[in-house]
Amino acid sequence: MHDGRGAVRRRAGARLWLSAGWLTLAGGAALLAPWIAPHDPLAQDLFAGRMPPFWVAGADPAYPLGTDSLGRDVLSRILHGGRIAFLVALIAGLATAVLGATLGLLAGFFRGWVDVAISRLIDIWMAFPPVLFSILLIAVIGPGLWSIIIAIIVIDWTRFARVVRAEAMGQGAMDYVASARVAGRGRISTLVVEILPNVLPTIVVLLTLEMGIAVIVEAILSFVNLSISTDSPTWGGMIAEGRTSVHQAWWVLVLPLIALFLTVLAFSQLGEGLKDRFDPVLR
Amino acid sequence: MLRQVLLRLVTTLVTLFGVAVIVFVVIRVVPGNPVAMMLPPGAGPEDMARLQALYGLDKSIPKQFVIWLGGVVQGDFGTSITTRQPVAGLVLGRLPATLELSVMALVIAVVWGGIVALVGTRFRGGRAEAAIDVGNGIALSVPDFLWGLVLILLFGVLWPVFHISGRVSPSLDLPFVTNFYLFESVIRLRFDLWWDIVGHMLMPALALAFPLAAIVAQLLKQSLKETMHLDYVTLARTKGYGETRVILREALRNAVLPTLTLVGVQFTFLIGGTVIVERLFSYEGLGNMAIDAVINRDLPLIQGIVILFAVIFTAVNLIVDLLYAVLNPRLRHA
Amino acid sequence: MSFLRIENLSVAIRGGGPLLRRVSLEVAAGEVMALVGESGAGKSMIGKAVLGILPRAAQITEGRIWLDGEDLLALSATARRQRIGAKAALIPQDPLTALNPVRRIAPQITDRLVDILGWDRAKAEARARDLLGEVQIADPDRVMRSYPHELSGGMRQRILIASAFAAEPRLIVADEPTTALDVTVQKQILRLIRDMQARHGTALLFVTHDLGVVSKICQRLTVLYGGLVLEQTDVRAFFKAPGHPYSAALLAATPRHDDPEASLNPVPEAVIAAAQAEVAAFDRSAPHG
Ligand SMILES: Nc1ncnc2c1ncn2[C@@H]1O[C@H](COP(=O)(O)OP(=O)(O)OP(=O)(O)O)[C@@H](O)[C@H]1O
Numbered sequence A: 001m002h003d004g005r006g007a008v009r010r011r012a013g014a015r016l017w018l019s020a021g022w023l024t025l026a027g028g029a030a031l032l033a034p035w036i037a038p039h040d041p042l043a044q045d046l047f048a049g050r051m052p053p054f055w056v057a058g059a060d061p062a063y064p065l066g067t068d069s070l071g072r073d074v075l076s077r078i079l080h081g082g083r084i085a086f087l088v089a090l091i092a093g094l095a096t097a098v099l100g101a102t103l104g105l106l107a108g109f110f111r112g113w114v115d116v117a118i119s120r121l122i123d124i125w126m127a128f129p130p131v132l133f134s135i136l137l138i139a140v141i142g143p144g145l146w147s148i149i150i151a152i153i154v155i156d157w158t159r160f161a162r163v164v165r166a167e168a169m170g171q172g173a174m175d176y177v178a179s180a181r182v183a184g185r186g187r188i189s190t191l192v193v194e195i196l197p198n199v200l201p202t203i204v205v206l207l208t209l210e211m212g213i214a215v216i217v218e219a220i221l222s223f224v225n226l227s228i229s230t231d232s233p234t235w236g237g238m239i240a241e242g243r244t245s246v247h248q249a250w251w252v253l254v255l256p257l258i259a260l261f262l263t264v265l266a267f268s269q270l271g272e273g274l275k276d277r278f279d280p281v282l283r
Numbered sequence B: 001m002l003r004q005v006l007l008r009l010v011t012t013l014v015t016l017f018g019v020a021v022i023v024f025v026v027i028r029v030v031p032g033n034p035v036a037m038m039l040p041p042g043a044g045p046e047d048m049a050r051l052q053a054l055y056g057l058d059k060s061i062p063k064q065f066v067i068w069l070g071g072v073v074q075g076d077f078g079t080s081i082t083t084r085q086p087v088a089g090l091v092l093g094r095l096p097a098t099l100e101l102s103v104m105a106l107v108i109a110v111v112w113g114g115i116v117a118l119v120g121t122r123f124r125g126g127r128a129e130a131a132i133d134v135g136n137g138i139a140l141s142v143p144d145f146l147w148g149l150v151l152i153l154l155f156g157v158l159w160p161v162f163h164i165s166g167r168v169s170p171s172l173d174l175p176f177v178t179n180f181y182l183f184e185s186v187i188r189l190r191f192d193l194w195w196d197i198v199g200h201m202l203m204p205a206l207a208l209a210f211p212l213a214a215i216v217a218q219l220l221k222q223s224l225k226e227t228m229h230l231d232y233v234t235l236a237r238t239k240g241y242g243e244t245r246v247i248l249r250e251a252l253r254n255a256v257l258p259t260l261t262l263v264g265v266q267f268t269f270l271i272g273g274t275v276i277v278e279r280l281f282s283y284e285g286l287g288n289m290a291i292d293a294v295i296n297r298d299l300p301l302i303q304g305i306v307i308l309f310a311v312i313f314t315a316v317n318l319i320v321d322l323l324y325a326v327l328n329p330r331l332r333h334a
Numbered sequence C: 001m002s003f004l005r006i007e008n009l010s011v012a013i014r015g016g017g018p019l020l021r022r023v024s025l026e027v028a029a030g031e032v033m034a035l036v037g038e039s040g041a042g043k044s045m046i047g048k049a050v051l052g053i054l055p056r057a058a059q060i061t062e063g064r065i066w067l068d069g070e071d072l073l074a075l076s077a078t079a080r081r082q083r084i085g086a087k088a089a090l091i092p093q094d095p096l097t098a099l100n101p102v103r104r105i106a107p108q109i110t111d112r113l114v115d116i117l118g119w120d121r122a123k124a125e126a127r128a129r130d131l132l133g134e135v136q137i138a139d140p141d142r143v144m145r146s147y148p149h150e151l152s153g154g155m156r157q158r159i160l161i162a163s164a165f166a167a168e169p170r171l172i173v174a175d176e177p178t179t180a181l182d183v184t185v186q187k188q189i190l191r192l193i194r195d196m197q198a199r200h201g202t203a204l205l206f207v208t209h210d211l212g213v214v215s216k217i218c219q220r221l222t223v224l225y226g227g228l229v230l231e232q233t234d235v236r237a238f239f240k241a242p243g244h245p246y247s248a249a250l251l252a253a254t255p256r257h258d259d260p261e262a263s264l265n266p267v268p269e270a271v272i273a274a275a276q277a278e279v280a281a282f283d284r285s286a287p288h289g
């Protein structure tokens, strides 16, 4: 029994560190892309098309991860694509968290008609299938980076609102909140000073998961060409191009796919790991 | 029971009406003008007005809605802007492909997830269960789009045993009268065609099935394990039954009930996932058509597809509710 | 030789302390043996060990269990299970949770006959119908087709009793079979168990808190404290002169059926302390515990 728990905790710890490690590495590289990328991600070199990565015979050391069919450097494109992925993850994730958590806190803490209104809104939102929602939104506001970010915020705020509302309700019922009120704290101040810090771990977990979702949404929309203009490199766009030439140059598909796969997995495992860490009782 | 079913049908219709209103209104406030994109360069404003009149876009939004709804009641969903064909025909022509794919994925997910849950419960507390938990964790955190790409690499490129594009090999002569290819190939006993179709569907279906299978496995295993502590399971043990039999006969049916509702919700997500997975595998279904429609800003077509998806979603929820009532004897007699 | 013989049985939580401490007891064919003691004394644990349904966390660390002359613990898991299924049965404590809510009554009575003993279904159902008549259920055919939630608690306990007797077991473990029922129903069920036991000549291991009940239906009794047997004796002798101070205190603490107004004497602290000391002394003398 005891050693079993220890093993679970060790495994959870390793998962946490591995995910955090990958995200730091990939995020850092993406941030520094303009300085560390060996080539201009858009520069074509038609004489150096479909060069394989360095470990395959016939590679050109100038292109460590090879080139695509237009002779563009795969490494530089992955780095610049990562910039957009992490940018979307950060902006969309944070904005969704702020909007959703605020509404959830208000509903859970003030109860009454505020709660009724916000809960009703959540119900209506949940009845709408998310994929349809995003298609409809993109169709209406048109493709582009900001459309993706807006679509994520508009669709996913309920993820935060539902959970935070329930938690805020639970916290609001606790004695320490009552005593803070008796001690003369105002309502808003109680909300921010007493309740928010207790709900914060949950928000952080959800934010981590949401960032993974944002990365995948961005990749999907770039894949179908509804993201930003085709000349900025994105992982989804690279995957779409790689998909068509996979038999001639598999690395154009595989390498950005690995980057995407690991990043999505890392966000989600980090979120799950944090959930276990914050939860005093093991699931 | 009958009254509950009727009530449920009415609320379903109300939901669908709501969806229709929202979709209709949202689409009419599009900032860009889709009609303008259809005109050849050099067309004047009067051409524009003519075309708008043709699609009824010159009237007020409530008026357009009434006209449109009147058409819908008669099965007329308008005309696609890009193909100039009736939306209803286009959409219904693609529906069977998507339905077959979704149902195949659902069956795979439920069978696979169910087996994993049973094995995990049978060997709970051991290495097998730990391995299952890790596998579930990964299958869950990676979405269908990525599984699709991984499958393309593994079985389309590295070890090309399955088709990774299309719904059926283009060289084949199809004798079908409906678009339910998979179904009809069985009915006609054309197993050569059936084999080809399954070979095309298996990869996208697996991509869709992975995350759902993991959810089924996790939920069912959890509820099986909870059920295994109950008194009637213990009593069954004293009767001389082995662990496997106890799980299958005493625990499984009770454990399925709580899982069922969630599978219903998750199945709607799976259907939503067909949009991108169909695109990935160039599978000619509704989802693929939806993306083309968005790229071309073919508003009547988008509208038709979205509403059809909403109909499928609500129908799935309805079926799950009814199934739940049928499987649970306590509700059946209520 | 007794039908059930337990010899020096010790059960412990994996990685924890002992729950049963070298318990020995015998139940002869057709005999009714009571297990009494306060909550947590290990009464149910003994029944579970006999029926092979110890919780996963618990483990037999020592001892033997003989059922009908066979050493159960020496058998393979499958053989043990089938032997127990054929020769013993359980009447559970709570009839509300002991029937599977999604299965009809009939198969829950007959499945042991069909699956373990290989009867054919029609014969098993006829037998079930007879048994339901025997436990005084008025409309056996309707009841067999019902689901548990359609029946009252008393009905369900009758069904569970019928089911326990279905395979003519020679030993039944009844773990507080009436505590979950209405007071009015309790007496009927108790009488039913006694009558059935007498008619079928089944040995009964009867777990209870209630010494009043013991005096009515049991021949012998075992008093447990902390998983340790303090006294094992004939019921009549016990009520005349309990052989252990703890037993005497337990008897004094029991409400008297002939005089419910008589004041109760809770078990004195000193007696409990003495019993605890006895358990501690046992653990010191035992090589492992
Ligand atoms: N699954 C388990 N894990 C750990 N300890 C257990 C478990 N089940 C029972 N125990 C412990 O074993 C001891 C004996 O339990 P048992 O159920 O036999 O008591 P009992 O005499 O039947 O009491 P009661 O009159 O309350 O039914 C108790 O101390 C209990 O806490």
Ligand SMILES: [Mg+2]
Pocket: C043, C044, C045, C175
């Ligand atoms: Mg007990």
